[in-house]
Amino acid sequence: MRIGIVGAGIVGLATAAALAAAGHEVRCYDSGEPMAARSLGETRIFRTAHAEPGMVELALRAQRSWQRWEKQFGTRLVDPVTTVLNGAEATVRATAMQAAGAPFSLRDDAAGLGLPASDPRGPFLVDAGGGVINVTAAGCGLRETLGSQVRAHDLVRGVDVLGADHVRIAADSGAWDCHAALLLAGAGTPALAAAVGIGGVPHGRWHSHRFTFALRDASARPPCWLERSESWRAGVTSYQHLVGPGRWAVGASVPDADSAWELGRDGTRNRAEDIVRAYVAEQVDGVVPDVLDTISCDSMNLGDGLGFGRSGPVLALWGDNLMKLAPLLGELLASAALDRDREVRDDDVPHLVATE
Ligand SMILES: Cc1cc2nc3c(=O)[nH]c(=O)nc-3n(C[C@H](O)[C@H](O)[C@H](O)COP(=O)(O)OP(=O)(O)OC[C@H]3O[C@@H](n4cnc5c(N)ncnc54)[C@H](O)[C@@H]3O)c2cc1C
Numbered sequence: 001m002r003i004g005i006v007g008a009g010i011v012g013l014a015t016a017a018a019l020a021a022a023g024h025e026v027r028c029y030d031s032g033e034p035m036a037a038r039s040l041g042e043t044r045i046f047r048t049a050h051a052e053p054g055m056v057e058l059a060l061r062a063q064r065s066w067q068r069w070e071k072q073f074g075t076r077l078v079d080p081v082t083t084v085l086n087g088a089e090a091t092v093r094a095t096a097m098q099a100a101g102a103p104f105s106l107r108d109d110a111a112g113l114g115l116p117a118s119d120p121r122g123p124f125l126v127d128a129g130g131g132v133i134n135v136t137a138a139g140c141g142l143r144e145t146l147g148s149q150v151r152a153h154d155l156v157r158g159v160d161v162l163g164a165d166h167v168r169i170a171a172d173s174g175a176w177d178c179h180a181a182l183l184l185a186g187a188g189t190p191a192l193a194a195a196v197g198i199g200g201v202p203h204g205r206w207h208s209h210r211f212t213f214a215l216r217d218a219s220a221r222p223p224c225w226l227e228r229s230e231s232w233r234a235g236v237t238s239y240q241h242l243v244g245p246g247r248w249a250v251g252a253s254v255p256d257a258d259s260a261w262e263l264g265r266d267g268t269r270n271r272a273e274d275i276v277r278a279y280v281a282e283q284v285d286g287v288v289p290d291v292l293d294t295i296s297c298d299s300m301n302l303g304d305g306l307g308f309g310r311s312g313p314v315l316a317l318w319g320d321n322l323m324k325l326a327p328l329l330g331e332l333l334a335s336a337a338l339d340r341d342r343e344v345r346d347d348d349v350p351h352l353v354a355t356e
Helices: 010-021 053-073 089-100 135-149 186-195 261-283 323-338
Strands: 002-006 025-029 043-046 083-086 104-107 124-127 131-134 156-163 166-171 174-178 180-183 206-215 224-227 237-244 247-253 287-299 306-311 314-319
Touching (some): 002 156, 002 174, 025 135, 043 237, 043 323, 053 089, 053 323, 083 089, 180 323, 261 287
Parallel strands (some): 002 025
Antiparallel strands (some): 043 131, 306 314
């Protein structure tokens, strides 16, 4: 079959690779450079710790998919430093992990965990399967595998359904007729999906910024850390992890009013930087509170929510925090595109809206 994919972020590339491996002719379009929108940057956090057993099970399956990619690309893609989550949510997520059979421990204090902060508030959930995803290596591996099937700087202006097995993709490089199309275009998905009758894709966009600091101990290898206690300031939580030797990234979930789309990228970056620098200076004594670099992009503010829709031969997937699930999403979406009788099952994609 010929299958077109709109979007060469991690989800589009993962899906294209799964389809190409099954012998299908694939074109994966991106309006800009692949992996340069929501998939931008060197690293992300992998975790199985979620609030609901269905999501934990999905993450456990994704963990096996990451291991398959590691074998295929011959390199480590998830550095197993573990992931720690603290605050009241820790017990909720521990319950979900127990129900799903994911390995974890729950403890009252942070002694021995290696977090770069001297006095974080518990309880602490240690997600034994968590770690740092090497996004650069995953993206490079996928692009090498796909070669010229990835079409960079080729904007898709529209996708038309011409029959049960006939889709026309109108791209800047020209029109391409194929049997099915997948809309995996991040911020571009709502408009493309609406035009083919896939409703319900959230349109909301918020700015998201992540800042890198130097670890005082350059040889330290702290676990990834989801600081959810709000002990520093109500409404502010953060996610933190090692992005490279001696380099510690901190992103904050700030109030909607500080990340609203209308405020623009620079305005929201300044607000987020003020919040993160103040938090780091007061609470994260293992890092030097000077920003070394920043990555910025947009998000839908869905937390761990994701959704899926189909209109005949066109499929769409949207959501946030998709990196950790990407190789599995690629496999699921490839099989959904090939098998018209098989919808992506409810237990494959359990969240249509945010629940966390
Ligand atoms: C700072 C930050 C930290 C994050 N931390 C984590 C984390 O720790 N763990 C985790 O799991 N996730 C995390 N995420 C989320 C995760 O990175 C994203 O959910 C994931 O990368 C999204 O991938 P995607 O392929 O869906 O979208 P994208 O990477 O945005 O890819 C979509 C692509 O479609 C292209 N496109 C759009 N419209 C068109 C069009 N009309 N024609 C052609 N191409 C088009 C875009 O150029 C883009 O490259 C984080 C995100 C950010 C920004």
